[in-house]
Amino acid sequence: MIFKAGLTLLLFIFTPFAYANMASPIIEGTMSSSAYSSKDINILEEYILIKIDKEFKTAKFIVEYTIKSDHSGKQIPLLFYAKDYKDSFLIWVDNQQITIQDIPEKYTNFENSPFSGFKNLNNSVTIYWNKNFGYIYQLNQLKYFETNITKGVHKVRVEYVANVWTNKSGWIKKYSFRYSLTPAKFWKSFGKLNITVEQEGTIKQLSSNIGEPIETKYLNKNNWKFTKLKDEFLEFSYSPKVNPIANVLIIVQPLGLAIIAWAILFILHIFYTYKFRKLYVNKKYSLVVIIGSLLIPILIFLSYLYSYDLIEYVIGEEAGRHHGYTFYIWMYYPVITAMYWRTIWILDNEKKSKLTTEKK
Numbered sequence: 016m017i018f019k020a021g022l023t024l025l026l027f028i029f030t031p032f033a034y035a036n037m038a039s040p041i042i043e044g045t046m047s048s049s050a051y052s053s054k055d056i057n058i059l060e061e062y063i064l065i066k067i068d069k070e071f072k073t074a075k076f077i078v079e080y081t082i083k084s085d086h087s088g089k090q091i092p093l094l095f096y097a098k099d100y101k102d103s104f105l106i107w108v109d110n111q112q113i114t115i116q117d118i119p120e121k122y123t124n125f126e127n128s129p130f131s132g133f134k135n136l137n138n139s140v141t142i143y144w145n146k147n148f149g150y151i152y153q154l155n156q157l158k159y160f161e162t163n164i165t166k167g168v169h170k171v172r173v174e175y176v177a178n179v180w181t182n183k184s185g186w187i188k189k190y191s192f193r194y195s196l197t198p199a200k201f202w203k204s205f206g207k208l209n210i211t212v213e214q215e216g217t218i219k220q221l222s223s224n225i226g227e228p229i230e231t232k233y234l235n236k237n238n239w240k241f242t243k244l245k246d247e248f249l250e251f252s253y254s255p256k257v258n259p260i261a262n263v264l265i266i267v268q269p270l271g272l273a274i275i276a277w278a279i280l281f282i283l284h285i286f287y288t289y290k291f292r293k294l295y296v297n298k299k300y301s302l303v304v305i306i307g308s309l310l311i312p313i314l315i316f317l318s319y320l321y322s323y324d325l326i327e328y329v330i331g332e333e334a335g336r337h338h339g340y341t342f343y344i345w346m347y348y349p350v351i352t353a354m355y356w357r358t359i360w361i362l363d364n365e366k367k368s369k370l371t372t373e374k375k
Contacts, residue, residue: 040184040337045100045177047076048142048195050093051157052202054132055085059168060207061199063249065192069216071253072179073101074192080171081206087165091129094118095158096142096195101176106160108171113160123155130154133201142197143247146224149197182252183335186265186326191252199244210239212251224250261329269322276318280311288363296370304363308356315351316344 052058060081067074082092095115097104106113122128123138130136136154143149182189199205212221212228213236221233225245228237257265264272284307291303320341327334 040182040335042181042183043099044180044192045098045175046142046144046193046195047097047100047175047177048095049078049198050080050095050171050173051133051136051140051198052082052093053091053130054203055090056092057083057085057203058199058206059083060209062209062211063194064211064213065194065251066213067192067215067251069214071190071219074177074179076173076175076177076194078173080173081168082171083168084164084166087163089161089163091159091161092164093160093171094130094133094136094198095173096140096152096156096198097158097175098156099178101178104158104173104175106171106173108160108162108164109169110172113162115158115160118155118157118159120155123153128154130159136201140198142195144193144195145248145250149195149247183337185254185335187254187257187330188333188335189252189254191250194249195247196244196249197247200247205242205244208239208241208244210241210249212237219253222252224248255333257330257333261326261331264326264329269319269326272322272325273315273319277311277315280314284311284359285362288359289366292363292366292370296367301363304356304359308352308359312348312352312355316348319344 049061050058058080062079062081064077064079065074066077080093084090084092095104095106104115106115118130122130138154139151140154140157141149141151177192180191180193182191196208199208210225214221214233215235218233218235225239225241228239230237267275284303288301288303288307291301292298295301323338323341327336
């Protein structure tokens, strides 16, 4: 019965560490990008308006292009990539709503398709969503529309609601909205890029890969203006604030908490080792040394592993909870135990020698 009870206790203690979360820490939100333009279209300006809701869960994107067409007639002026948006992806040309469609299968033979006139576009394209992070997309994964336009300048407006990206790799979740500018590299020329970000509710201190806004601090409405492409993507991100205790624990880290636990256990172990030795000066082996040398490294490792749960509990629902195979630390148990036992054994022997000398 004692053996079964002990085994049950060990299983209860160690089972939580068998479930490591090695899935991607990124929960992808909406993927959308600037437009690819045909060889007969010049995009003079792109204006991006991002309206972020107060919970930072969705954002309405309104993207307006000022384009110049080299000739009149029925055309496919722009191609878009958009995925996992909320509700509908809407488009207007000169304030007239146009039906957006998936590229038909019959057009996937690029050489004979109406898309062969799109500059630098082949059967597949690479679109970047972050630094060194992009996907290759086939032609039929893009969206298109056909319309009659006259030669000259026109306005194309796109609207959709984007879902947030969530990064759980850190202690605190990081939320972001992303928009790829990769297609802009293939425009005839890069004119102007104007960006406006509006926040509902409490103003959040955002971070961005495109620098500070014109206003130099974050308000309920901020603006950026560029005359050259700054990066291949836009990212506006936000990490929720947590309580002061959580901030302290994050600074200390599980390793720091484990070191504190080790210091306390070590002092207690030395105290009882010396106490035992005073009672049994001539005893060859110390049970306190043996049992403590086996048990204390286990307690230290457990304090390290359960520190993750403690920190996440204090952080609350915004905790990332993504730490990988932390249980691999048990591989070091034999080495740590041997080193710890050696240290305590030396201290016990020194105490034994000292007590023996004093008796003489």
